[in-house]
Amino acid sequence: MSKWLEQEKSNYKKNHQKSLAAWKKANELFPAGVSHNIRDFHMTPLGLGPPFISKGRDARVIDIDGNSYIDYWLTHGAAILGHAHETIMKAIAKQLHFSNHFGMVNEQALTLASKIRDATPSIEKLRFCTTGTEATMYASRLARAFTKKKKIAKIRAGWHGGNDTLFYYVKHVEKGMESSGLKTQVEADIVSFDYNDIDGFRNILKENKNEIAAVVMEPVLGAGGAIPPRDGFLEIVREETDRNDIILIYDEIITGFRLSFNSGQGYFGITPDMTTMGKIVGGGTPIGVIGGRDDILEQANLQKDGKVWIGGGTFSGNPVSMVAGIATIDALEKNKTEFYESLNNNGEKITIELQELLDKYEAPAIATNVGSMICIHWFREKISDIRTGTEVKLNLDNDKVNKFQLLMFNRNVLIRSGFGYLSVKHTKDDFEKTINALEDSIKIITKNS
Numbered sequence: 001m002s003k004w005l006e007q008e009k010s011n012y013k014k015n016h017q018k019s020l021a022a023w024k025k026a027n028e029l030f031p032a033g034v035s036h037n038i039r040d041f042h043m044t045p046l047g048l049g050p051p052f053i054s055k056g057r058d059a060r061v062i063d064i065d066g067n068s069y070i071d072y073w074l075t076h077g078a079a080i081l082g083h084a085h086e087t088i089m090k091a092i093a094k095q096l097h098f099s100n101h102f103g104m105v106n107e108q109a110l111t112l113a114s115k116i117r118d119a120t121p122s123i124e125k126l127r128f129c130t131t132g133t134e135a136t137m138y139a140s141r142l143a144r145a146f147t148k149k150k151k152i153a154k155i156r157a158g159w160h161g162g163n164d165t166l167f168y169y170v171k172h173v174e175k176g177m178e179s180s181g182l183k184t185q186v187e188a189d190i191v192s193f194d195y196n197d198i199d200g201f202r203n204i205l206k207e208n209k210n211e212i213a214a215v216v217m218e219p220v221l222g223a224g225g226a227i228p229p230r231d232g233f234l235e236i237v238r239e240e241t242d243r244n245d246i247i248l249i250y251d252e253i254i255t256g257f258r259l260s261f262n263s264g265q266g267y268f269g270i271t272p273d274m275t276t277m278g279k280i281v282g283g284g285t286p287i288g289v290i291g292g293r294d295d296i297l298e299q300a301n302l303q304k305d306g307k308v309w310i311g312g313g314t315f316s317g318n319p320v321s322m323v324a325g326i327a328t329i330d331a332l333e334k335n336k337t338e339f340y341e342s343l344n345n346n347g348e349k350i351t352i353e354l355q356e357l358l359d360k361y362e363a364p365a366i367a368t369n370v371g372s373m374i375c376i377h378w379f380r381e382k383i384s385d386i387r388t389g390t391e392v393k394l395n396l397d398n399d400k401v402n403k404f405q406l407l408m409f410n411r412n413v414l415i416r417s418g419f420g421y422l423s424v425k426h427t428k429d430d431f432e433k434t435i436n437a438l439e440d441s442i443k444i445i446t447k448n449s
């Protein structure tokens with residue numbers, strides 16, 4: 001093992017003794033030590049474990065050993081207002097005083113639903129569930145029933161949760177099979193195309209004539225690497241789905257209320273037929289939203305001629321998630337112009353600085369962003385541009401990603417898989433410290449690769 005890596009690992013071990021002891025126990029309790037596969041934060045391949053976090057406030061989290069991190073992971077992107085935001089905490093505390101859930105309809109759900117509907121161009125009706133994974137699965141089911149067609153088209157490297165409907169072509173962008181125990185992609189009626197590949201998309205339409213019920217996509221390839229849309233890609237997908245009676249489902253579980261108050265669809269000016277949301281609209285508590293055109297959603301009305309069963313979650317629409325979501329949307333709305341301008345401008349600025357650093361050290365990496373979603377893609381060799389998730393997945397250098405993660409942990413910056421998300425609580429001082437940590441880490445990775 002190289003000397004620098006030995007030193008970094010030894011520093012990490014010295015500063016994370018409690019976390020490493022907890023990690024040992026975690027591996028006795030959970031397969032791979034985790035309940036969500038990505039939560040080892042690239043530490044397993046290095047023979048280490050992730051920090052166990054015990055506290056968070058604003059843009060910082062603190063682990064059980066007392067290390068404090070500037071947080072760009074932000075609860076999988078959900079904590080746009082930072083951690084422990086005062087009005088969200090107050091709203092939750094007030095609700096808990098009256099109990100957390102009754103399994104009954106409640107007025108709080110009406111308030112949150114109205115706020116989401118008012119802000120989101122495509123949403124005429126909606127239903128709440130408890131995760132984004134459920135939301136994308138139910139949205140696909142509604143689209144299949146509505147169009148009476150079977151196939152779902154998705155973007156390669158797009159992550160829509162681990163449900164049996166859409167967990168294909170995520171990491172395994174060529175073969176498509178992500179897990180044993182799933183139907184094959186052919187049996188599951190899933191077809192795929194590349195983000196930003198208009199010809200590829202048209203080919204899929206041609207090859208599957210009149211069989212595609214829905215295109216499920218994020219407006220920005222989010223978890224797939226913050227890759228922006230190019231060359232009228234979003235516009236053409238909208239036109240072609242319209243022309244071919246295909247339901248366009250925007251998965252806005254990351255981009256919802258992040259790119260703008262009117263989500264990705266407002267930011268890009270394109271209205272899909274259906275929208276799924278999660279993360280931010282739950283104010284840091286479990287939530288999923290299935291929304292869209294009235295005629296599509298009304299299929300779920302079993303009192304009328306509805307025929308599509310969606311939902312069924314014990315904790316769907318629970319008042320704690322509802323009030324946390326209301327407090328979040330209210331806080332965002334109150335400062336709408338200022339918040340979104342600064343989130344998006346800071347995202348641009350950091351990405352430019354990042355790319356300058358990568359160029360300065362001739363790092364085999366590219367920084368991409370859309371607004372406050374940012375990613376550094378580490379490759380085996382230098383690549384001049386990336387447009388698709390397939391290019392990212394096939395060229396990614398996992399070893400560099402893992403080591404970069406360790407270097408950033410040791411410099412008290414919490415990122416994941418490259419970088420992450422901004423909150424309204426990150427300060428100029430946070431950004432300066434982050435850029436210093438990035439420069440140091442980029443220099444070390446590039447020098448030693």
Ligand SMILES: Cc1ncc(COP(=O)(O)O)c(C=O)c1O
Pocket residue numbers: 076130131132133134136159160161162218222223251252253254278279287
């Ligand atoms: C774009 C997208 N869709 C769906 C999901 C799944 O949401 P959840 O983790 O709430 O099930 C995620 C989660 O990261 C996501 O990023």
